[in-house]
Amino acid sequence: MELQRDLCVDMLSQMYKIRFFEQTVDDLFARGLVHGTMHLSIGQEASAVGSISALRVEDYILSTHRGHGHCIAKGADIKLMMAEFMGKETGYCRGRGGSMHIADIEGRNLGANGVVGGGIPLAVGVGLSLKMQGRDEIVMGFFGDGAANQGSFHEALNMAAIWSLPVVYVCENNQYGMSMSTRRAFKIEKMAQRAASYGMPGVTVDGNDVVEVYEAASEAVERARAGEGPTLLECITYRWKGHSKSDQELYRTKDEIESWKNKEPIRRFLELLITQRVISEDEARKIEEEARRTIGEALEYARASPEPEVDTILEGVYA
Amino acid sequence: MELQRDLCVDMLSQMYKIRFFEQTVDDLFARGLVHGTMHLSIGQEASAVGSISALRVEDYILSTHRGHGHCIAKGADIKLMMAEFMGKETGYCRGRGGSMHIADIEGRNLGANGVVGGGIPLAVGVGLSLKMQGRDEIVMGFFGDGAANQGSFHEALNMAAIWSLPVVYVCENNQYGMSMSTRRAFKIEKMAQRAASYGMPGVTVDGNDVVEVYEAASEAVERARAGEGPTLLECITYRWKGHSKSDQELYRTKDEIESWKNKEPIRRFLELLITQRVISEDEARKIEEEARRTIGEALEYARASPEPEVDTILEGVYA
Amino acid sequence: MREITYAEAIREALRQEMARDDSVFLIGEDVGTYGGAFGVSYGLIDEFGEERVRDTPISEAGIMGAATGAALIGMRPVAEIMFMDFTTIAMDQLVNQAAKLRFMFGGKAKVPLVLRTPAGSGTGAAAHHSQSFEAWFIHVPGLKVVMPSTPYDVKGLLLASIRDDNPVVFVEHKLLYKTRGPVPEEEYTIPLGVADVKRPGKDVTIVATSIMVPRALEAAEALAEEGIDAEVVDPRTLKPFDGETVVTSVMKTGKVLIVHEACKTGGVGAEIASRIMESEAFDYLEAPITRLAGLDIPVPYNRTLERHRVPQVENIVAAVKDLLV
Amino acid sequence: MREITYAEAIREALRQEMARDDSVFLIGEDVGTYGGAFGVSYGLIDEFGEERVRDTPISEAGIMGAATGAALIGMRPVAEIMFMDFTTIAMDQLVNQAAKLRFMFGGKAKVPLVLRTPAGSGTGAAAHHSQSFEAWFIHVPGLKVVMPSTPYDVKGLLLASIRDDNPVVFVEHKLLYKTRGPVPEEEYTIPLGVADVKRPGKDVTIVATSIMVPRALEAAEALAEEGIDAEVVDPRTLKPFDGETVVTSVMKTGKVLIVHEACKTGGVGAEIASRIMESEAFDYLEAPITRLAGLDIPVPYNRTLERHRVPQVENIVAAVKDLLV
Numbered sequence A, B: 001m002e003l004q005r006d007l008c009v010d011m012l013s014q015m016y017k018i019r020f021f022e023q024t025v026d027d028l029f030a031r032g033l034v035h036g037t038m039h040l041s042i043g044q045e046a047s048a049v050g051s052i053s054a055l056r057v058e059d060y061i062l063s064t065h066r067g068h069g070h071c072i073a074k075g076a077d078i079k080l081m082m083a084e085f086m087g088k089e090t091g092y093c094r095g096r097g098g099s100m101h102i103a104d105i106e107g108r109n110l111g112a113n114g115v116v117g118g119g120i121p122l123a124v125g126v127g128l129s130l131k132m133q134g135r136d137e138i139v140m141g142f143f144g145d146g147a148a149n150q151g152s153f154h155e156a157l158n159m160a161a162i163w164s165l166p167v168v169y170v171c172e173n174n175q176y177g178m179s180m181s182t183r184r185a186f187k188i189e190k191m192a193q194r195a196a197s198y199g200m201p202g203v204t205v206d207g208n209d210v211v212e213v214y215e216a217a218s219e220a221v222e223r224a225r226a227g228e229g230p231t232l233l234e235c236i237t238y239r240w241k242g243h244s245k246s247d248q249e250l251y252r253t254k255d256e257i258e259s260w261k262n263k264e265p266i267r268r269f270l271e272l273l274i275t276q277r278v279i280s281e282d283e284a285r286k287i288e289e290e291a292r293r294t295i296g297e298a299l300e301y302a303r304a305s306p307e308p309e310v311d312t313i314l315e316g317v318y319a
Numbered sequence C, D: 001m002r003e004i005t006y007a008e009a010i011r012e013a014l015r016q017e018m019a020r021d022d023s024v025f026l027i028g029e030d031v032g033t034y035g036g037a038f039g040v041s042y043g044l045i046d047e048f049g050e051e052r053v054r055d056t057p058i059s060e061a062g063i064m065g066a067a068t069g070a071a072l073i074g075m076r077p078v079a080e081i082m083f084m085d086f087t088t089i090a091m092d093q094l095v096n097q098a099a100k101l102r103f104m105f106g107g108k109a110k111v112p113l114v115l116r117t118p119a120g121s122g123t124g125a126a127a128h129h130s131q132s133f134e135a136w137f138i139h140v141p142g143l144k145v146v147m148p149s150t151p152y153d154v155k156g157l158l159l160a161s162i163r164d165d166n167p168v169v170f171v172e173h174k175l176l177y178k179t180r181g182p183v184p185e186e187e188y189t190i191p192l193g194v195a196d197v198k199r200p201g202k203d204v205t206i207v208a209t210s211i212m213v214p215r216a217l218e219a220a221e222a223l224a225e226e227g228i229d230a231e232v233v234d235p236r237t238l239k240p241f242d243g244e245t246v247v248t249s250v251m252k253t254g255k256v257l258i259v260h261e262a263c264k265t266g267g268v269g270a271e272i273a274s275r276i277m278e279s280e281a282f283d284y285l286e287a288p289i290t291r292l293a294g295l296d297i298p299v300p301y302n303r304t305l306e307r308h309r310v311p312q313v314e315n316i317v318a319a320v321k322d323l324l325v
Ligand SMILES: Cc1ncc(C[n+]2csc(CCOP(=O)(O)OP(=O)(O)O)c2C)c(N)n1
Pocket: A039, A065, A066, A114, A115, A116, A117, A143, A144, A145, A146, A147, A148, A174, A176, A177, A178, A243, D029, D058, D060, D082, D086, D089
C-alpha cells in the first residue's frame, strides 16, 4: 500500500491515545482511585486502529469488554470516555456503564459488552437493519478468540452469511481467553478457518501490523458495502497486561510476554513511517505529545466532573 | 463391504420395525387415539439403523425429537416404547415423556429431546464421563440439519474435539428444519464441512444407503473407541411425512417428495440383499412379517396397559 | 361486532402495524410460508414479502440478538420464539442485552422490540413445549411483560407493544389461539399497565392470567349458581403491573384468589400476593391471600396427568369455596 | 475453632469431596491454574490434575451440557459459571435438560450435579457482572437452590449439595468470599432444606439471604441498642424451603421483614412472603409482611449508585423501625 500521510498520522495518533489512555487508567486503578475491574488492550492497538480506520464515520461498531481501543479509534470524545470510566455523570453513560459498557451512540459505537460473545448477534441485527433500510453504512463487530467458542458466534456468523449482511467481523486473537490459550481451546491453527463453515471469506493477518490490518479490513469493508456480505477477519495479537485486575498470570511465561513486546505495534508503525519518510521524527514527537495532552485533559475533565445524583438512580431503565 | 448375513438381517428387520411403528402411530394419531404431536422419520430409516448398527450394545446414544428410529435401532423393547407413546404407566417413561422424550436408560438410549440441539452438549458430557471413567464405550449423538445452526452444536463439537472425546456425531440432514430448507439456512453445500472448524473429520454419506451409512459410522466408531476423538457424520436423507402434525407442507413440492421416494431406503437395501443373494425373497418376507407382528403385539400391549395413577403425579421430580 | 379468533386478532394487529410502519418486521423460525408453528403469521409473507417476514435458521439466541441489534438503530422487530420453552436459549440476548442496553448506556439508546412467544400446556406436547416463564421476565428491569387472555385484548395490547419503545415479552397461550371474541376491525391500542375487570362481583376477587381468565370466568358462573359473586380481574400486563385495580377489588371483596398456570413456587402469584399485602388492602383482608397455580413438576405427557398439572375450572371453584368458609 | 474464609471453606469442601469420591470433578472457565475468577479453586489443579479440574473454552451452554451428560452416566460434576449473569447462556441445558431429564424419563435417571456460581454486586463490575437470579431457579421443578451466607454453612452445604442426587444451583456471593468464620476441618454436611436462626430475638423476624444475612445481623445489633430484639433467620436453601422455621419465628414475633439483594419484583421475597401468608402465621401477623430488596434497575457502575441499588445495613434498620411503628 502507498502510505497516505493523513491516514497514517491519524492512525499513529489514535494508537498513542489508546496507549496513554490505558496507561492512565491502569495507574488510576493501581492508586485505588477507581473501583471495579478493567481490561486493557495495551499491545493490541494496531488491530483496533487498523480495522476501524477502514470505516467511514457513519459506520457502526460493536465492541467488547476490552473496548477502550475501539472506542477511541471510532472517534470518541476522550473526555466523556474518561468521565465514564470514572463513573461520572458527564460520562458517555452517565456513570452507569463504566469501562465494560462505554457506548458512544452518536459516534456510532454501539457499546462495549460485558458478555463474552454478547455483541456478535447484535451486529447481525444492525446489519439487517442497515440492509432493510437500504442504507449505505456497514457495521464492524469485534470479539476475542475466546468468544469464538460461544454459541452466539456460530449462530450470528451463519445468519450474517446467509442474508449477505453488511457486516465485518473482527476477531482480535490475543492468544488467550483469560487463562485459556487458543492452543487448548481450539484444535485448529487459525480461527479464521471457521469462516468456511458459513460460506464467508476468512482472513488472518498480523494484528500488530496496523497497515496489514487496515488493508485487510478495507477489503472486507468494501465487500460489505458492495452488498457482497460479511467477512471474518482475524488479527493475531497479544495483550501485554493481565486479563483483568485479578490476574496473577500463572498461565503464561515472562519469555512469551517479552517476545511479543518485540512486536510492539506502535514502534513498528513509527519506524515504518520514518523510514518511508511519511513523517519526520519531529512530527512523530508532536503527535505523541498531542496524544498525551489529550489524555491529560480528559483526566482533568473527568476528575472535575460531578458524580451522578442519587435521586436519579431510577432513570434510564425504560424509554 | 462384504455383506455379513446376520448384520444385514438385523438391519433390515430394524428398518421394517421403524417403518411399521411409525405407520402405526401415524394411524393412531389420525384416528384421534393419541394427543400431542409426533415427528415421523419414515424415509430416514437407513441413517438411524446404519449408524447405530455400528455400535455395541453397551454404547450410548442421544436422540432427537425425531427419535423413534434411533430408539428401535438401539434395541428398545417396542412394547414399552409403544406404551410410552400412548402415555401409559408401563411405558419407558411411565407416560410422562411421550414421543418426544422416550428414553431407554437400560438400553443406553439417553433419550429423545424436545429441544432442537439440546442433546448435542449432553453427548460431550457422556463422552467426558466415559473417558474419565476409563471405559471402553462410546456415545453417538444425533441431530438434524436444523440443529446444526444452534449455538449448542458449535460449543459441543469444539469441546468434543479439543478433549478428544469418544463421540460420534451424526447429523441426519433431511434437507429441512421444519420449513427452512438447508439451501436457505446454510451457505455451504455440505454441513459436514463444518467439522473442519473443530479440527475433526467430517464425512457426508448417502443417508438412504444403509450400507454406506454403516461403513462410515463404523470407521467413526472405531476412531472414537481408539481414543482418536470425535467425527461428524452427515447422512443425506429426506423425510416423507410432514414435519409434525401441524404441517401443511407448503414449502416443498410434490415432485420433490416423489423424487425421494425413488430413493426409498428399505427397498433399496432389500434389492441389494436379494441380488447379492444374502437373503432370499422368502426370508425377506418372513423378516417383514415378523417386524409387523412385533409392532402389532406392541400396540396390543400398550392398549391393554394402564394409565398412570393421578396420585403419582408428583413422583420422579427429585431423586 | 365481528368475532374472530385470538390468532386472527394477532395476525390482524401485525398486518395493520406492518402496513402503517415500515420499520416493523417479523423475524423467527418458520414465520413465513409455514405461518409459525400455530399458523399465527400465516399469509403475511404474501403481503409483505420475505424480507419483512423473515424465516431464520434454528438459532434462538441469534434471533433475539438480531432483533435487539435491529431495534438499536431504528427498526421495530417483532421476533417470535416458537415455544416459550426456548426463550431459555435466548436469555442472554434478552436479559443482558435487550433489557439492559438502555440503562447501561445512560438512557441514550432504546430497544423497541416485541418478543412474541406461546406459553402453556394442554396440547400434549410434554415438558419441553409447555412452559410458562413470565415470572422470570417480571424479575428483569428493562423488560415489559404482557399476557393477553382475549382476542380483543391481544390485538390492542400487541399494537401497543409494538409501538412501545421498550423490549416487550408478549406471552400468548396455545389454547387461546382458537378462542373467538369480538374484535374491532380498526386499529386500537390498550395501554400497557392497565388491568381489566372481566367480571364484576362482590364476594371474592379472582386474579387470573392468560388461559386462567376464561377458566376463572367459567368458574365464576358456576359459583354464581351457588350464590357466590366473584369478581374476575385480569392484569393483562404483568410488568408494568396495575396494582390499583387489583387492590381496589380486594378492598371491596376482602378475599382474593390468584390463579396462574406456571409452577406455583416462584410464580407471578407470589409477586401479586405480595403487592396486595403491601397495599392498603391488607387491612381489608378477611382471609389469607390464596394462590392456585401449576404443580411444581415439569409438564407430563399423559393427557390426564397433564390436565391435573394445571388449574382447571373445578379447581378454581373449589379454591374459592375453600376461601369463603 | 479455626477460622477461614468463605472462599477457603468452599475450596476445602471441594478438596475433601474430590479426595473421597473419584466421580467428583470440576469443570468451568479458568477453574484450573487461574483458580477461577475469584481464586476459589486455586491450587486444586495441582492436587487433582487437569482432568479433574477442567478448564473449558468460553461456552457456558457447553459447560452445563457437559456436566449434565456426565452426571447422567455416573459422574458428579461440580460446574462453575464464572458469574451468575452468564447462567443466562446455559439456561436450556440447566432448565430443560438437567432439571427435567429425570421426570421426563419417568424417574429412571438422575442428574447429580452442582452448578456453583457467584452472584451479587458491590465489586463495581456493573450490569453484566452483578446479578442475582435465584428467583428464576426456585421456579424450576427439578432444581434445588442453595445460597449460603457463612463459611461454616458454605462448606457443609456444598458437601451436601455434591452428595445430593439432583442438580443443585449453588449461589455464592462475591462479597462473602473474603469473610471469615469458624469452620471445622473435618467433613460435615448441612441438610438441604433446613433454615438457620442466626440470631434469636422476639420483636421482629428478619428473613435474609446470602450477603443480606451479615447485614441483617449488623442491623440487629444496632436495633438492639435501641431496645429492639430482632430474630434473623437465614433460609440457607431456597428450594427446598424450610417454611417451618420461618413460620415459627413469625408466629413468635408477629412481624417480618424479608431482605434480599435481587430485584424486588419477582424476587424470592415474594415467594417467602406468600408462604408465610399461606401458613398458620397469617393470624399472628401484626403488620403487613414487608420486603426490602434490590431496586428494579440493572446494577449501575458508579460506586454510590451501586451501593444505593442494594439494601445496606442502614436500610434494614430503617425498614424494621417502619415495621414497628
Ligand atoms: C459469557 C461470559 N463468560 C465469561 C466471562 C468472563 N470473561 C470476561 S473476558 C473473558 C475472556 C475473553 O476472552 P477473549 O474473547 O479472547 O477476549 P480477550 O479478553 O482475550 O480480549 C472471560 C472468560 C464473560 N464476561 N462473559
